[in-house]
Amino acid sequence: MRQSLRLSALVSALALAASVITGCGDSDSSGGGGNGLETDSIKVASLPLADGASLYVAQKAGLFKKEGLKVEIVPVQKSTDAQPALIKGDVNIIAGANYVSFLQAEEKGTLKLSIVAPAATLTSNMMNVLVKPDSKIKTAKDLEGKTVAINILNNIQSLTLNSILKANNVDATKVKYVSVPFPQMAAALEKGQVDAIHTVEPFLSDTEKKLGARVAVDGGSEPVTGLAISGFVSTQEWTKKNPKTAAAFQRAIINAQKLSTQDRKKVEEVLPGYAKMDPEVASVITLPGYPTSLSKTRIKGVADLMVSSGLLKKTPDLDSILFHPTA
Structure with a gap:
């Protein structure tokens, strides 16, 4: 010492x-x-x-x-x-x-x-909801009844996404959130363990590139932009x-x-x-x-x-x- x-x-x-x-x-x-x-x-x-x-x-x-x-x-x-x-x-x-x-x-x-x-x-588009390229989820409304991976439950992701869902007349209570660490989200989506992932950069771009995942909801859109x-x-x-x-x-x-x-x-x-x-x-x-x-x-x-x-x-x-x- x-x-x-x-x-x-x-x-x-x-x-x-x-x-x-x-x-x-x-x-x-x-x-x-x-x-x-x-x-x-x-x-x-x-x-x-x-x-x-x-x-x-x-x-x-x-x-x-x-x-x-x-x-x-x-x-x-x-x-x-x-x-x-x-x-x-x-x-x-x-x-x-x-x-x-x-x-x-x-x-x-x-x-x-x-x-x-x-x-x-x-x-805008810094923290998005991604789905598989062949997913039937096209809009925010389609997330009702679906399972979405977020990093930490009852935190910034569900807080902001729920605000976006409500602004788009979506019943946020019908969306099931599960906790998945950011580095593991792409695998969870690929294996079908979740219907969608709410992820951030750099994991967002990496998942789009490797899985061909597409954006279902812009997680930085109104009313939470900024x-x-x-x-x-x-x-x-x-x-x-x-x-x-x-x-x-x-x-x-x-x-x-x-x-x-x-x-x-x-x-x-x-x-x-x-x-x-x-x-x-x-x-x-x-x-x-x-x-x-x-x-x-x-x-x-x-x-x-x-x-x-x-x-x-x-x-x-x-x-x-x-x-x-x-x-």
Whole structure:
């Protein structure tokens, strides 16, 4: 352990002297050093989805280093899988965390939620309902009485899809949802275990390519187009203890969101690495929207929809949940 610490200190010292190690902070990992931060080391849990692309854009562009931060990325398959680690302090932030799960956890008292930065908003054809090419399911109405695979039950997918179904005069109570992890959805559809899958990129484009699957319902259509679906979340305990560090991270992510919005290629360059995606697929998939500000109105939109759908009892106190740096 001592050798490891000595090695870490040596590497950090070399980074300070040479300023050539990409993605590392300008001081050692034991504290904020001379940059005024409470700590310059952050552990961020990340999913293999396009939602959290700005985390990698920021790292690649040196935006964390510019803020004096050293960010260690911990891959996870579901944002909810990282929730226990967040509560324990084993990770400090979760990238691309779906708002539904974490707003529910906040209401249940599982954690005191702090949304540090926005991640993604829903765009047309970013999260679609796919069926086999020979399926008789042609429209939203045809989903009545059918089984649809979603990643997590009673979450963002059923929330948004139910809204679309109701807008199209479909009885959403007649649609049966089953939980299937995104990477396993294509196989479940191919084997006939489900009638349709509600999937996201990059799995969406991959399933269309390999199975010839077709879109039955645009999962990003009205009335949920532009809905806030995910963010970079932490705990209020961590952001209150480390407000300058949280603010530095927020600035880096917001700047990365701007880069992602202005230049799609910034996202395409990072997707193959962390999302294990073919570069050709990365160049054609539908990306989410990348908000460039932490908007109370935007978060309230998804919270209100959750309340009307019974996923929350009441709209949460967003003033305490959204992290805003002090002057």
